[in-house]
Amino acid sequence: MDLAAFTAALPKCELHLHLEGTLEPELKLELARRNGVDIGQRTVEEVRATYAFDSLASFLAVYYPAMDVLVTRRDFHDLAMAYFRKAASQNVLHAEVFFDPQVHVARGVPFADVVGGYHDAVLQAQRELGLSAALILCIVRDMPVESAEAVIEAVMGFREEVVGIGLDSDERGNPPARFAHLFARARAAGFKLTAHCDVDQEDSTEHLRQVLEDIRVDRIDHGTNVVDDPRLLQLLRERGTGLTCCPISNSFVTDDSKAPVIAQLLRSGVRVTVNSDDPAYFGGYVTENLIALTRQAGLGPDELIQLQRNAIEISWADEEVRERFLGELDAYEALAAPDL
Ligand SMILES: [Zn+2]
Numbered sequence: 380m381d382l383a384a385f386t387a388a389l390p391k392c393e394l395h396l397h398l399e400g401t402l403e404p405e406l407k408l409e410l411a412r413r414n415g416v417d418i419g420q421r422t423v424e425e426v427r428a429t430y431a432f433d434s435l436a437s438f439l440a441v442y443y444p445a446m447d448v449l450v451t452r453r454d455f456h457d458l459a460m461a462y463f464r465k466a467a468s469q470n471v472l473h474a475e476v477f478f479d480p481q482v483h484v485a486r487g488v489p490f491a492d493v494v495g496g497y498h499d500a501v502l503q504a505q506r507e508l509g510l511s512a513a514l515i516l517c518i519v520r521d522m523p524v525e526s527a528e529a530v531i532e533a534v535m536g537f538r539e540e541v542v543g544i545g546l547d548s549d550e551r552g553n554p555p556a557r558f559a560h561l562f563a564r565a566r567a568a569g570f571k572l573t574a575h576c577d578v579d580q581e582d583s584t585e586h587l588r589q590v591l592e593d594i595r596v597d598r599i600d601h602g603t604n605v606v607d608d609p610r611l612l613q614l615l616r617e618r619g620t621g622l623t624c625c626p627i628s629n630s631f632v633t634d635d636s637k638a639p640v641i642a643q644l645l646r647s648g649v650r651v652t653v654n655s656d657d658p659a660y661f662g663g664y665v666t667e668n669l670i671a672l673t674r675q676a677g678l679g680p681d682e683l684i685q686l687q688r689n690a691i692e693i694s695w696a697d698e699e700v701r702e703r704f705l706g707e708l709d710a711y712e713a714l715a716a717p718d719l
Pocket residue numbers: 395397547575600656657
């Protein structure tokens with residue numbers, strides 16, 4: 380078994396995946412037809428041609444308008460279910476997935492239809508695929524704070540369906556501190572907390588400081604710029620705070636996958652993980668991200684196993700899921716590794 384085959388069959392835990400970023404061209408066309416939404420393209424090839432980006436701005440200009448094809452509870456279910464099937468095919472056993480309700484509510488979609496549709500798929504994935512999944516509501520940081528306040532208010536009625544609160548979208552000029560009151564409220568209500576600290580942003584270090592010291596998140600999405608500040612790196616280590624890294628999307632946003640930094644953090648015992656972010660747009664699900672990192676940083680099988688151990692440790696899965704996952708990982712290590 381070569382390293383690519385070993386990676387493909389490895390039991391995996393996905394922690395950084397935007398459901399809206401899994402909208403493949405085929406499903407986008409189908410939903411557009413179903414809902415009578417004119418998206419300007421008629422074939423899969425035409426849609427795929429729009430999924431080509433050279434900057435964060437060009438990505439966001441396609442990403443948000445694409446969501447117009449999501450209208451009914453069934454649409455949200457179908458999007459999430461297509462992703463869960465893909466994830467199961469890559470041997471993802473546990474997935475904690477983001478969604479951006481502000482964008483949908485602003486288009487007139489009821490909050491309950493968004494959460495309800497996604498949750499229907501979570502239940503179906505558990506039942507039909509044996510995949511455990513949990514939903515994380517992301518605050519869209521470049522939309523008005525009032526719209527974030529409205530969805531945080533709304534999610535208080537969905538404590539069973541949503542496990543945590545995150546923060547995503549364009550970081551420039553949108554510091555985490557602006558949303559500290561919402562994170563405090565969510566924490567008090569029992570939600571777990573995470574936040575994007577994207578790579579190489581203006582004020583990256585200050586934003587990392589805010590999420591670690593002031594908001595005290597449970598984990599950080601991306602966050603590799605923590606290596607720029609020894610004090611914050613030390614704090615991250617002391618707390619055991621994990622990072623959810625996404626090598627392929629990094630290379631779209633910054634021309635740099637950050638593979639050496641991710642590998643350096645992994646080898647120094649920081650709980651880094653590898654994930655897929657917006658795979659329909661960036662052309663790689665979790666297996667492809669792991670293979671990209673392996674090729675660029677020269678990871679070995681032990682390190683691929685450690686990445687999955689890190690992921691389940693920093694996940695918000697319950698004890699039973701955690702134990703089952705670690706059992707499968709141990710069995711895989713014992714069976715597969717000696718053949719390399
Ligand atoms: Zn992300």
